[in-house]
Amino acid sequence: MDVTGLALRAAAVRPHVLLVTLPGGTAARLEAERLVRLRDWPPAVTPAGADLLLVLGPDRPDLRAAVDRLWRDFPGPRARVHAPGAADVEAALEAGRARLANPARQRGRLGEPDADAPDGGEGGEGGPPARAPSGGAGDEGASGVHGRRGHEDGARQPDAAGRHGAGRGDSGMSHSAAEESRNHHDGDADGDGDVHGDAGHLGHGGHGEHGGHGEHGGHGEHGAHGSHGSHGSSHGSHGGHAGHGGHAGHGSGDMANPGGLPMAGQAEDRDGLTLDRLHVPLGPFLDSWPAGLTIRLALQGDVVQEAEAEAEVEEPARPGTAAREAFWVQPWLRAAAGEPVSAGEAARRRAASHLDSLVRLLSVAGWPAEAVAAGRLRDDLLSGAPGDAVTPRLKRFARRVGRSRTLAWLTHGIGRLNTADARAAGVSGPAARAGGDVTDRYRQWLADVRRDVGRLEEPSPLRPAVDDSPRGRWRDDRPPSAALVALLPGLLTGSELAAARLVVASLDPDLDELTAARSGVAARG
Template identity: 50%
Template structure:
């Protein structure tokens, strides 16, 4: 689904950091009631957490339906017997039933509900003691930290962090500013991110809009934790740099899968869902070790279909123009440098590298330790490849139409996990 407004369950995989609470609250409060948020701290407990979440949602949906029926005119005209019999049914389940609203909550309805299914959650108990109610301080207050601006298809993708310049009912007021035609027009400050479908996880863009034109861009992101695991897409090259034995086919598979993942994200943003799904299926097959002859035909057909689509070229050509000279000047490496062009050129470069990578899928020779070229660029430079992609975003987005902003971001597809890398002894290590 494209927006939180279409969801009824928020699943948090892993234990969130304390500073992540605000934007998680923002996503949850963008979901219509009845809504549920669960935290699965360990991968082995996700299935059980989802089963319990399903039961909770059914209970809460029934409770809300009965409450709505009870509030309808004439619902109590036939006496209290039936209403009382129905009204207490949800108490037979665990405490997912909504507690009574306190005086300062008014008529806000049931409290939001959060379940922790990680360390010490449901999976650790025979009953349901692991549940804890999650009630943000006040619905109105939380709207100060959320973005509910706009109701069209693109504004529905807004993030959940508010850049306040003066607000009415939690929404930012427009300001006046000079536009590129030297006219004084309203300016609107719009944040996008950090959690959207087909969006670099954790990325936050704060845009200043005049009409539908981006006038200014500030790039931000959630804190990238310093962990001991290597970034997934760069792992083969980083392990080889550390002296581990890594085969070339492992690196080739990771590169092909990374480009298929990026292409699938861009195609999904453009709206070509069937080819996006095909790219993702091929990505999974390549990662799972499928033999070359098993994916060769389908992969080449997909590459040809993308390259021959005139509507696709017309829809994204000219967006995010980045020449090779400019890319080199700002430290961009990898496909974005080699593409020497716009969003369409970068998509074709991904697909071309995927096709070329087929020859290495069954190459059992060891990867050279000095091969430091990951899917997004050089891993032994002064900064991670994705940092350079983030740094060049403002100039590519400024002056673009708002509807094109997500296409430009998807055509670069920075991986924020790379920001935890540091250049150590000529090789990037996590």
């Protein structure tokens, strides 16, 4: 009796799917989330809990290494597929399930953590990669995207027991810490003992009680992070700081540190206290995170001392693709190009975009039930549901979320931005109109969604120069998300690490807008 084959086929009935969205992959992500929910396949937020890695969006060579590190964290049995566009998603899911259930494919990689690398490297099978029937979905070959995301996002519903939740991240490193860090460490230690991490190690993070530094390459328990929940990146396990060549010990002579992992250095914080100083990147892949965004933080204790935002933007490979990949602003870009677009169509896309932003924020805040409700409303709007069919459920959703005392308490006072400062920084749209903290911004989204759902049948033409896109108004080829990205370092500096994820989620910049602007697409009218 083939017990292994039987177990594989049973596991492939409802595989746990980890979605990785590349810039330009918004349409594919939305389709994947819809199909995974309809199939009742459990979504995964960490490699350790996933069976199937689904990479979504057009190939990005500059991000292959980050996804490659993510892939190596997957335990077996496992499968990886790639869906460049929304039309490829269903075929990719079927191809992934078939590979999971194939004993011949899985037996050859038991004990070979990297044996599924389709380029034949690192224990790969070699040969041309298999593709899904559509021709667009399947394992990535030499031109595909591969990788690993190393950290978990513990999710739990907000409660009064802890201000920022209490989910614990868990990385589950498959190699020894020293070997892993020597192979994949691309940070360095500067003269003052700062320890630099690897952006690829921060995928799908949860701050996991913020004791989550406990296994972070020998950085100690960092108990100062106590109980700050699921809003960031758990730094557990990834001993990405090992090795450091001849820098081992950071001034301790030749004395080796436990496991070959250097301790964090120390520096004075803004209050004159001497605390550990860590350089921690968030992104480019995190659960409920803007695709392609990386924020590099300098931390002392659990307080962000410095922040730098990096947007992974590149010129589109083919002319004309940028506008198609900028999913949320397509009506405005089409209207600017002279196509007839109704205000009702724009209102539908804008309402769906705000609901998508609410999905991210509620997921980060640890309220998965309402995140699912927001996702269903979003998908109904995108599928063309009439306003009368959506309005009753939307009212109930807006009442539950908007009046939630726990959610308001969780987000109160975080990321304050008054309207005058927002306008001065070039911010428009909901972030400027809200004029307050995270609580004010998600309530503004709720109000805007209810207003737009009442305008779904409006026949008047869209005026791109007057009607705001989901994140604001375009000015001189400068998309509104550019101002939101530029604003993030100032809002994050001085905040707690656990609150950083909430701040980002409450602004939710869309990096696809930056790609469209770089390719010369502007919304004027």
